[in-house]
Amino acid sequence: MVKAFIAAIKERATGSEVAQALNPAQQVIKIVNEELIGILGGETRRLQFAKNPPTVIMLAGLQGAGKTTLAGKLGLWLRKAGHQPLLVAADLQRPNAVQQLQVVGERAGVEVYAPQPGSGVGDPIQVARDSIEHARRTMRVTSSSSTPPVASASTRS
Ligand SMILES: Nc1nc2c(ncn2[C@@H]2O[C@H](COP(=O)(O)OP(=O)(O)OP(=O)(O)O)[C@@H](O)[C@H]2O)c(=O)[nH]1
Ligand SMILES: [Mg+2]
Numbered sequence: 539m540v541k542a543f544i545a546a547i548k549e550r551a552t553g554s555e556v557a558q559a560l561n562p563a564q565q566v567i568k569i570v571n572e573e574l575i576g577i578l579g580g581e582t583r584r585l586q587f588a589k590n591p592p593t594v595i596m597l598a599g600l601q602g603a604g605k606t607t608l609a610g611k612l613g614l615w616l617r618k619a620g621h622q623p624l625l626v627a628a629d630l631q632r633p634n635a636v637q638q639l640q641v642v643g644e645r646a647g648v649e650v651y652a653p654q655p656g657s658g659v660g661d662p663i664q665v666a667r668d669s670i671e672h673a674r675r676t677m678r679v680t681s682s683s684s685t686p687p688v689a690s691a692s693t694r695s
Contacts, residue, residue, distance in 0.1 A: 539577070546573050592624075592673035606638055613648035622677065626669040627652035630660040 550556070550569045559565035587593045595612065597605040609625055616623040625643045627650060629635035636656035643650035651669045654660025 543573060543577055591677060592670060594670065601632075606635070606642055609639070610642035610646045610648070613643065614646040617646070617648055623648050624669070624673055624676075625650045626666065627654070627656060628662045628665045628669070630654055630656040630662045630665065631658060633657045 547569055550573075551566050555569070556562045556565045585593070585595070597609055599605045606629075613623040613625055625639055625646075625648055627636040627639045629639075634657060636652050636654070640650050640652060651665075651672055653668065654665055
């Protein structure tokens with residue numbers, strides 16, 4: 539990825555794009571900026587909210603990819619946008635994952651639904667199901683932070 543990034547910049551920076559520019563130095567900065575935006579995604583996608591709340595958001599990713607952190611950021615962003623996010627502690631496997639989500643939720647000012655202690659104790663499927671019922675009762679948008687056992691098993695390679 540880094541090699542492709544550098545190659546793309548090299549090609550554009552040594553091409554006519556720069557040679558014909560009024561200010562070649564500024565043109566190089568513009569190219570780097572554009573390429574950076576490109577590798578970081580470029581396009582944005584809007585969240586789709588469910589017609590009948592709650593909206594359930596599942597974050598999938600390899601271990602340590604930043605799912606829990608993103609759940610907190612998303613919760614904060616949704617709260618500021620006037621929604622009622624709820625973080626669900628459904629990673630009941632990894633030691634202290636529940637506590638981690640509680641800290642993240644507290645910092646973001648977002649409620650955390652954590653009926654099970656985790657660290658190997660509790661049924662994540664039951665927690666996920668109950669969280670929707672809990673959210674429905676209190677009319678919430680659900681941002682679910684979980685590493686379901688099946689998914690985490692497949693990411694442990
Ligand atoms: N630099 C950087 N670090 C990040 C980012 N997001 C998360 N991290 C760090 O990466 C580490 C793992 O983040 P988590 O949010 O716990 O990742 P996770 O996917 O929930 O991890 P598991 O639940 O163990 O699978 C932590 O030390 C975070 O502080 C980010 O956007 N940038
Ligand atoms: Mg996590």
